[in-house]
Structure formats: C-alpha cells, structure tokens
Amino acid sequence: MRALSxxxxxxxxxxxxxxxxxxxxxxxxxxxxxxxxxxxxxxIETRSTAPSRIPAPVPPPPSVQDQLxxxxxxxxxxxxxxxxxxxVASEPEAQAQDLSWVGHYDGMLPCGDCEGIRTLLxxxxxxxxxxxxxxxxxxxxxxxxxGAFSWNADHTVVQLDQxxxxxxxxxxxxxxxxxxxxxxxxxxxxxxxxxxxQRQD
Numbered sequence: 001m002r003a004l005s006x007x008x009x010x011x012x013x014x015x016x017x018x019x020x021x022x023x024x025x026x027x028x029x030x031x032x033x034x035x036x037x038x039x040x041x042x043x044i045e046t047r048s049t050a051p052s053r054i055p056a057p058v059p060p061p062p063s064v065q066d067q068l069x070x071x072x073x074x075x076x077x078x079x080x081x082x083x084x085x086x087x088v089a090s091e092p093e094a095q096a097q098d099l100s101w102v103g104h105y106d107g108m109l110p111c112g113d114c115e116g117i118r119t120l121l122x123x124x125x126x127x128x129x130x131x132x133x134x135x136x137x138x139x140x141x142x143x144x145x146x147g148a149f150s151w152n153a154d155h156t157v158v159q160l161d162q163x164x165x166x167x168x169x170x171x172x173x174x175x176x177x178x179x180x181x182x183x184x185x186x187x188x189x190x191x192x193x194x195x196x197x198q199r200q201d
Contacts, residue, residue, distance in 0.1 A: 099125055100174075101123060101171050102123060102124060102125050103122070103123065103198050103199060104120060104121070104122045104198065104199045105120070105121045105122075105123070105169075105175070105176040105196035105197060105198050105199070106118075106119060106120045106121070106196055106197065106199065107119055107193075107195060107196040107197055108136070108193070109133075109178065109193065109194060109196075110190050110193050110194070111135060111136070114135045114136055114137050114138060115135075115136040115137040116136045117133050117134065117135055117136070118132075118133070118134045118135075118136055118142075119131070119132070119133050119196060120132040120133075121169065121176055121196055123149070123158065123171070123176075127148055127149055127150065128146070128147065128148050128149070129145075129146070129147060129148070129149050129158075129160055129164070130144065130145070130146050131144070131145040131146075131160065131164050131167070132144050132145075133145075145160075145163045145164040146163060147160060147161040147162075147163035147164060148161050149161065152183075156170060156171065156172060157169065157170050157171070157179065157183065158171055158176075166181070168180075168181075168183050169196070170185075174197065174198040175195050175196060175197055175198060176195070176196040176198070177194055177195045177196075178194040178195075178196070
C-alpha cells in the first residue's frame with residue numbers, strides 16, 4: 001500500500017513538473033488577463049527588440065533658381081558698374097535737405113496808422129524763429145516773438161506757432177511773403193509790400 005502511494009505521489013510530481021515546463025510567460029499587465037471565458041491559456045506578451053524606424057527628413061522644395069537650372073535656363077545677374085547708383089529723394093525731402101532758407105528776412109510791411117512796420121524774421125535750422133516788429137515813427141519798443149515753426153507738405157510755407165499768432169510765410173527764392181491767415185496770397189495794389197527779402201550778410 002505504501003509502495004502504491006509513493007508511486008502515485010511520484011507520478012503526480014513528475015506530471016506537475018512537465019506541465020509547468022510547458023507554460024509560457026504571462027503578462028499580468030495585459031488587459032486580457034485573467035481570461036473572462038474560462039480558458040486556461042493566457043495571452044502571451046511579446047516584446048520586439050527591433051529599433052523603431054525614424055522617418056527620413058523631408059527635403060525643402062527647390063528654389064526658383066534651382067528649378068530654372070534644372071530646366072536648362074541659365075540665370076546671369078546683370079550689373080553695370082559704369083553707372084553709379086544715386087538715391088533719388090522725393091521733392092519735399094530734397095527741399096527739406098536744402099538749407100538755403102536758413103537766414104534773416106527783413107522789410108517794411110504796410111501799416112494803416114503809421115509809416116510802416118519794420119519786420120525782421122529769422123529762421124533757424126532747428127525749426128525755431130525770432131520775429132521782431134517795430135512801428136516806424138513811434139517811440140514804442142519792437143515786439144519780439146520767439147518759438148518754433150513747421151513746414152507745409154510741399155515745404156514752401158512756414159507756419160509760426162501761437163507765440164506769433166500762427167503767421168504764415170511763403171519762403172521761396174530768397175524771400176518770405178506774408179500770407180493771409182488761411183494761407184492764401186495777399187492780393188491788391190500793396191501785395192508786393194508784404195515780401196521780406198533775405199539778407200545776404
């Protein structure tokens with residue numbers, strides 16, 4: 001009886017070892033384990049050791065010049081060294097760079113109740129001015145106004161600031177002509193007397 005029991009125990013031990021030897025590696029992290037349908041076999045986890053393939057970089061599209069060269073067209077840049085390149089400035093900018101307007105303008109403006117108004121207008125490069133006006137034939141002191149001025153769009157008319165009551169002068173050809181408040185020319189028989197001449201000293 002003992003011999004039969006030992007033989008049975010030995011047979012079961014060998015059968016269990018043989019069964020374990022045939023088992024595969026089971027991943028407990030696999031969502032399909034444990035099986036729901038009662039199967040004894042579990043899905044086997046397989047791991048690939050082959051390196052992942054990195055896609056090759058996409059080359060940039062060919063430039064226009066490369067496309068022309070591929071088509072057999074020869075592109076040669078044209079450079080004429082005999083003709084120097086001179087920057088062309090617009091007319092207002094060219095006039096703004098011309099400093100011939102800088103200086104002193106004087107004259108005798110008409111006066112209704114005096115001999116005339118001795119006027120001296122000084123325009124400076126930094127866009128400031130000094131305007132001196134004295135009534136001739138009177139003992140009054142000259143009125144002196146200082147401030148800044150601005151040019152109009154075509155750089156032909158200066159407008160003084162509020163210190164000189166926004167007076168406007170057309171500055172052309174070495175003269176400064178006083179204008180009306182709206183910027184129009186003074187007309188009439190005395191129109192030429194509203195012109196101040198630029199000093200040459």
